[in-house]
Amino acid sequence: MPHSVKSKQLPILWLLAGALFGLLFPIGAFLFDTYVLATASSSYPELVKSNPLHFIILLAPAVLGATFWFIGLFQNRLHSTIADLRNSEREQWRLAHHDALTGLGNRLKMLSDIRAARAQGVGQPIILMDLNKFKALNDSYGHEFGDSVLCYFSHTLRNTMPTGTELYRLGGDEFLAFFPGRFSLEDAKVAADDLIRELEEPVSIQNKAVQIEISLGLSVVEAKDHQSSEAIMRADMALYKAKSDPRKVYRVYDEEMMRETNESLRLRKSIEQGLFRREFHIELQPVHFSQSRRLKGCEALIRWDHPDLGPIPPSSFIPVAEETGQIIGLDSFVLREACAAAMDWPDYMSVSVNISVLHFLRKDFFEEVLDVLMVTQLPPQRLIIEITETTLIKDSTTINETIERLRKKGVQISLDDFGEGFTSVKHLLSLGLDELKIDMSLGRHVAESPQNRDIVSGIIRICKAKGLSTVIEGIETNSGLVAAEKLGVDCVQGYLFSKPMKPDQILEYCWTHDQDATEDKSAQHPGGF
Secondary structure, eight states: OOOHHHHHHHOHHHHHHHHHHHHOHHHHHHHHHHHHHHHHHOOOHHHHHHHHHHHHHHHHHHHHHHHHHHHHHHHHHHHHHHHHHHHHHHHHHHHBOOTTTTBBHHHHHHHHHHHHHHTOOOOOEEEEEETTTTHHHHHHOOHHHHHHHHHHHHHHHHHOOOTTTTEEEEETEEEEEOOOTTTTTHHHHHHHHHHHHTTOOOOOEETTEEEOOOEEEEEOOTTOOOHHHHHHHHHHHHHHHHHHHHTEEEOOOOOHHHHHHHHHHHHHHHHHHHHTTTTEEEEEEEEEEEETEEEEEEEEEEEEETTTTEOOHHHHHHHHHHHHHHHHHHHHHHHHHHHHHHTOOTTEEEEEOOHHHHTSSSTTTTHHHHHHHHHHHGGGGGEEEEHHHHHHSSSHHHHHHHHHHHTTOEEEEEEEEETSOOOOOOHTSSSOOOOEEEEEHHHHTTTOOHHHHHHHHHHHHHHHHHHHEEEEOOOHHHHHHHHHHHHHEEEETTTTTTTOBOOHHHHHHHHHOGGGGGGGGGSSOOOOO
């Protein structure tokens, strides 16, 4: 007798349990439903055939649950992938906008931040900084040590600058602090003073005592700036001024700096044109022995007669030429002209030529001197190369080698403007010098100032002990000459004898002031290499 369909219907609780199980556990429910369907199909074929709704009710939750599960799994994977991409983008942005060594912001971030500040229209200060003599530290102790110095300085910046300051490393030893929002220029000045005080004492880095010296330039980001770099340019002008003034660790930008910069740019172009057009010439100032008053020689000085501006003093164009490297061309011009002019003088007269540190450090400077002497036929013993104290504090190995090679050829080396800088006596005695020129700031008032006389007297004693001859500059009065003579200085130079004169006036000066100028050349000092 056939089974009754009605009596064989699946329990409603079984169906509901299957639906709930399918929603919560789609994979297990799918396997459970498969088993139930197989059992129902074999045990209750009439039920399945007569009522397909049971089949749908039983299977649908498992199918839907499995579908939702796979969708959820895909969404989780998608969310995870998007999160990874966002984290990667954030890391790439961080790397692109921060310095890898110090962790400070880099130039790209700095420009972006300043651009945003300009849009706010509020003047916000910046401090541009660099480490003095950092290259020397790098060269002496290696780049790893240099990196440690940079990291130490970055750490000091973070601890010293007020909260809210944005800090950047722009490259090398150049850093910048940006004071957004509520900060004023006075706040930046206070921060600069704090940083300077923090670095007053030497610090230990890799078991070495290091004195970190800095120069700072301050300026303000202005709404009228067309580019973010304009504020940095102004800060750079102030920084340059701070570096050129040993009394100032930081300077604040003012309009005079812009005027000087524009004038410097014009001079750079004019110097180049002046060399090409031969607008430069030399003048010569006599040097006399203090005791006999005889003429010893002359110092060659460069002069510039600009066709439009007229005479331009060396104090205006020499610093610009030193900054741009054009000083090398000017030095070379003076060297050639002075040696050629000296060939017309009596053989006992020497010619002194000032050489800049930049030129003296060139590897080919020694060969250049020999070439000029060979072309002009001037004996090396009649040439005196004058260098300044600034030269002596540069690359000592190169300087000493060049001095030694020149002296072996007979060229004399003179230290110019001594007393203006800070060369130690110990360092002076270690150099192979022939002559020392005492700065005119001491010579001009040697008669009136007991302090100047004491200083000059001490310098002369040191030079005599070392076997150096001495020249004092700035002698303008008879009383000054008498004072210099009593102190024992060997030679004197100044307006008392003559202002600088043109080369064709020297021979007449010789006839007038020095009877020895007419002596037979055969009785005078021979020259040659």
